[in-house]
Amino acid sequence: MKVKEVADLVGISVRTLHHYDEIGLLKPEQTSEAGYRLYSDENLETLQQILFFKELDFPLKKIKEIINRPSFDxxxxxxxxxxxxxxxxxxxxxxxxxxxxxxxxxxxxxxxxxxxxxEGFDFSHNPYEQEARERWGDEAVDKSNANLASMTKEEQKAMQEEMNAIYRSLASLRHTLPESDEAQAAIQKWYIFLNSNIGIHYSLEAFKGLGEMYVEDERFTESIDQFGEGLAQFMRDAMAYYADNNKK
Incomplete structure (x- = not known):
């Protein structure tokens, strides 16, 4: 099957299939003399597997690692x-x-x-934890979890309230310039909060990378934008400016 036929069959874009090919996640069985990607039945089985993992919020890098293991069943x-x-x-x-x-x-x-x-709510599992482990490693996440576990319920509640207050403050500024004095003062509070409460230290570069994730990952965007539409993008820009302008 040609790439357009596969895209129509599955309900994904041709661009997505091209991306999977480019990153080595799903290579078509062959390419025709005219340059068309041609997918076999085995390719379609692999694509089905990829989409099941994606439905469960596995990052593409992890999916590639799993399905390429010799022991994969x-x-x-x-x-x-x-x-x-x-x-x-x-x-x-x-x-x-x-x-x-x-x-x-x-x-x-x-x-x-x-x-x-x-009934039905379950916050015992952090949906971002797997991705955090992928990006920063087990040690950083384990330190963060250990720090939270050491807090009393009252301390956790106070931390949550402080975090929400910072979000609300930033949301009130989201229509201003990210590099403005007010925005930078507010984003500095966020930087200090993270390094004081999460149990790990964010370098300026890591802080900037975290801001990028707020926009790249729609789960983060949706969660942050509950405080105001466009807040995630505003925070990303403000965090990038803060990181770039505070390097020694």
Missing amino acids: RKEALNFHRKILVERRLRIDKMISTIDMTIEHMKGTIAMTNKEKF
């Missing part, structure tokens, strides 16, 4: 995907049930306990 991987997706479905079903009950509770037809209001 496609059937075992499919069983893994199924297990995780079933767990996700059960949690989503539970949250939908909680929403339905909450609506009825608001109507006055049923009474919910405080515990029932939060």
Whole structure:
């Protein structure tokens, strides 16, 4: 199959398939004399596997590493995907049930306990942890987790409130220039907060790289932009300017 046929079949863009080829994630079986990429049935099976991993938020670098291992077993991987997706479905079903009950509770037809209001929520797993390990290594993430675990619930709550206050302050400035004195003073508070509370030290370069991730990863963008649309991009620009202008 030609690249356009594969793209139409799967529902992804031709550009995505070109990117997978360029990074060595999915090489077409052959290229025609006219330069067309030609995909085999085996290529399609590999693509299916890639998209299952992607659905579970695995970064492309990690997917490539996994599927290229000599010990990689496609059937075992499919069983893994199924297990995780079933767990996700059960949690989503539970949250939908909680929403339905909450609506009825608001109507006055049923009474919910405080515990029932939060059925289905699970914050024991950090969805960003795997990617953090990929970018900065296990030691940095383990230090961060250990630092959080050492805090009391009151200390964790206070840290969360301080973090939200900084986000709100930055959100109020997001329509100004990132290099303005006000924006730079606010972003400096964010830099100090991270280095004082997370348990690891961010160099200026790492701080700048973190800002890039706020925009590159839509999960971070969505979370940050809850405080104000465009905040993630504003923070990225302000963090880059801060890092570049505070190097010794």
